Amino acid sequence: MARLVFCEDQEQIRKLIALAMRVTTHTIEVTANGREGLAAIERTVPDLVVTDLRMPDMDGFALADALRARAPLRHIPILFITASVQRGQIAELRARGAADHLEKPFSPVALREKIDELLSKPPGSTPSRPTYLAEPQQVVT
Amino acid sequence: MSPRVVEVHAYLVNERASAGPTLGASSTRSTRAATLGLAAVVLSLALFSIFSAYRTETLVDRATFQDTLDHAYRDANAAILGAEVSELEFLLDPSPAKRADFMAANSAIDEAISRIAAMGDQEDGRLADELLGLHLQYVAASARVVAAMSTGDIAEGHRVDHEEGDPFLNLMRARLTAATGLRAAAADEAFANLRETARWILLVAPIVFAIGFTLMAALWRVLGSYQRATRKTYDEIAQLSKLRGEFVSTVSHEFRTPLTGIQGFSEIMRDEELSIPEMREYAGDINKDARRLARLISDMLDLDRMESGLMTVRLVPVDLNRLLTEAAAQFRLDADDHPIELDLDQALPKVLGDPDGLTQVITNLLSNAIKYSPDGGAVEVRTERVATAVTLTVRDHGIGVPADQLERIFERYSRIETAATQNVQGTGLGLPIVRQLVQIYQGSVWATSSPGEGSVFHVRLPLPAASPALHAMQPLPHVQAA
Numbered sequence: 347m348a349r350l351v352f353c354e355d356q357e358q359i360r361k362l363i364a365l366a367m368r369v370t371t372h373t374i375e376v377t378a379n380g381r382e383g384l385a386a387i388e389r390t391v392p393d394l395v396v397t398d399l400r401m402p403d404m405d406g407f408a409l410a411d412a413l414r415a416r417a418p419l420r421h422i423p424i425l426f427i428t429a430s431v432q433r434g435q436i437a438e439l440r441a442r443g444a445a446d447h448l449e450k451p452f453s454p455v456a457l458r459e460k461i462d463e464l465l466s467k468p469p470g471s472t473p474s475r476p477t478y479l480a481e482p483q484q485v486v487t
Numbered sequence: 488m489s490p491r492v493v494e495v496h497a498y499l500v501n502e503r504a505s506a507g508p509t510l511g512a513s514s515t516r517s518t519r520a521a522t523l524g525l526a527a528v529v530l531s532l533a534l535f536s537i538f539s540a541y542r543t544e545t546l547v548d549r550a551t552f553q554d555t556l557d558h559a560y561r562d563a564n565a566a567i568l569g570a571e572v573s574e575l576e577f578l579l580d581p582s583p584a585k586r587a588d589f590m591a592a593n594s595a596i597d598e599a600i601s602r603i604a605a606m607g608d609q610e611d612g613r614l615a616d617e618l619l620g621l622h623l624q625y626v627a628a629s630a631r632v633v634a635a636m637s638t639g640d641i642a643e644g645h646r647v648d649h650e651e652g653d654p655f656l657n658l659m660r661a662r663l664t665a666a667t668g669l670r671a672a673a674a675d676e677a678f679a680n681l682r683e684t685a686r687w688i689l690l691v692a693p694i695v696f697a698i699g700f701t702l703m704a705a706l707w708r709v710l711g712s713y714q715r716a717t718r719k720t721y722d723e724i725a726q727l728s729k730l731r732g733e734f735v736s737t738v739s740h741e742f743r744t745p746l747t748g749i750q751g752f753s754e755i756m757r758d759e760e761l762s763i764p765e766m767r768e769y770a771g772d773i774n775k776d777a778r779r780l781a782r783l784i785s786d787m788l789d790l791d792r793m794e795s796g797l798m799t800v801r802l803v804p805v806d807l808n809r810l811l812t813e814a815a816a817q818f819r820l821d822a823d824d825h826p827i828e829l830d831l832d833q834a835l836p837k838v839l840g841d842p843d844g845l846t847q848v849i850t851n852l853l854s855n856a857i858k859y860s861p862d863g864g865a866v867e868v869r870t871e872r873v874a875t876a877v878t879l880t881v882r883d884h885g886i887g888v889p890a891d892q893l894e895r896i897f898e899r900y901s902r903i904e905t906a907a908t909q910n911v912q913g914t915g916l917g918l919p920i921v922r923q924l925v926q927i928y929q930g931s932v933w934a935t936s937s938p939g940e941g942s943v944f945h946v947r948l949p950l951p952a953a954s955p956a957l958h959a960m961q962p963l964p965h966v967q968a969a
Contacts, residue, residue, distance in 0.1 A: 351817070356748075358744075358745075358748040358776060359747055359748065359751075360770060361772065362748060362751040362752060362755075363770075365751075365752075365755055365769075366751065366755070369759070389538065400740065402861060403861075412929055429739065429743040429744060449751070450743040450744060450746065450747045451511070451745075451746040451747035451750040451751070452742055452747060452750070452751070453750055453754050454751050454754055454755055454758075454865065455758075456755065461572075472960040
């Protein structure tokens with residue numbers, strides 16, 4: 347039983363997420379962009395944030411930065427959903443505090459598994475804070 | 488360096504290698520011509536310098552030679568005059584001292600003539616021999632004069648001198664004078680040649696220099712333009728490569744979004760117990776995403792065909808107002824938060840086009856207007872007859888387009904990436920398709936905008952009568968790629 351906030355601008359995918367999470371016991375809130383997402387996160391302080399990268403009105407990166415700028419939200423792991431598979435971008439995701447990422451197209455099962463995996467990790471074991479302090483270029487492999 | 492950057496570099500190198508031979512072939516040719524010309528001028532300049540130096544040296548040698556001989560001839564003349572004087576003195580005063588002077592003067596003549604023989608050429612040698620022969624006879628006569636004078640017969644001495652000695656002396660003088668004149672003329676000629684050569688050098692050298700300098704300047708310019716052309720091509724390739732990267736990223740994103748829906752909904756339908764209405768609903772979702780994918784692919788293929796000139800269309804008179812009304816009705820269903828206001832000229836004549844293509848033009852312009860108006864806002868569509876054409880304008884109240892980008896938005900893959908647009912979905916193909924289609928109909932499309940207040944897209948389509956060359960039903964096989 348955990349609280350989750352999702353941010354995704356595509357209506358079809360929001361619907362799919364809600365459907366995929368219907369069979370779990372988690373409490374979810376699905377928002378349409380980073381700004382709405384941030385408001386929901388501040389209100390509920392969830393255990394995990396799942397966000398798309400490209401969104402109007404505050405994208406995934408901006409949302410991650412906003413969370414890190416707020417002490418009570420800093421520890422929340424972020425799972426990015428991304429449509430780009432370029433290695434450079436994945437490295438950047440890691441550098442900017444992604445706990446993990448999921449590539450589109452994803453299956454509902456994979457989404458649930460990834461969420462359970464992240465929720466079972468002890469808090470603070472995600473690389474979100476330490477790697478953010480490093481320069482992105484140095485993280486690129 | 489990330490692998491992606493490496494790929495881009497490899498692509499650049501390949502592109503440059505393949506673009507190499509075609510880029511500025513004329514440039515290469517003119518460079519070669521200028522280089523060859525310059526080499527020819529430098530070579531002829533060198534040859535001219537060597538020739539001038541050689542000729543100058545020869546002429547100086549000859550002039551010096553003639554001058555020196557001239558002096559020797561004058562010396563000989565002086566010696567003859569000296570002999571005549573000392574002979575007269577001896578005749579007036581036949582003392583042993585005067586006799587010795589007379590003999591010495593004769594020796595001086597011999598020496599002067601010998602010098603001419605030694606310094607001069609063959610001709611001078613022959614003259615010297617003749618002079619020596621004459622001088623021998625004069626010396627013999629002189630001996631007889633001395634003998635007569637020593638016996639005290641002064642009258643006989645004078646007679647012998649006058650009748651037997653003087654003629655030879657006069658003959659020698661005449662010969663020398665003639666030869667001296669010739670020599671002086673030759674020396675003058677040599678100097679004249681020298682002066683003329685100098686004049687030629689003075690005249691030709693600046694011309695050669697001017698030609699050489701001009702060619703060098705030309706070579707410099709050609710190399711400069713070649714360098715600029717290379718730089719420009721390189722920049723274009725770099726730009727193209729960047730656009731390609733952005734396009735791949737955009738297209739990949741556009742493909743993956745509907746694929747997620749298709750994959751996700753179909754998996755849920757497969758794995759979960761669903762009611763029939765739920766099944767229907769999710770099948771509809773899958774269908775919607777599949778259509779979106781299909782549209783994306785056909786857009787890309789259409790644009791490729793149009794840009795490569797392979798698109799063949801049948802141009803027929805089309806009722807633009809009817810197409811607009813239908814498209815607007817469809818959009819009102821799909822995007823009900825954007826009111827579409829139609830202001831149509833009811834007397835609008837039919838335009839020349841193909842109905843499918845014109846529908847695509849209208850759809851792309853409307854979806855563009857809606858896409859870039861995130862806050863809603865009305866989209867105003869207007870048709871109007873203007874002289875021999877029809878204009879269609881689509882006005883939105885969206886984010887607008889900066890003035891310097893108004894043309895770029897019609898180029899393929901060139902969505903403007905700004906903070907305001909980076910999250911708007913799009914392949915960057917809609918407006919390029921509009922422009923290609925409108926050009927096929929012999930019309931034109933352009934945009935005006937004030938950022939923040941919205942944009943207006945203008946389409947101008949010719950009336951059938953206004954373009955007799957484009958009769959209805961006439962295919963237009965070749966459309967120039969933009």
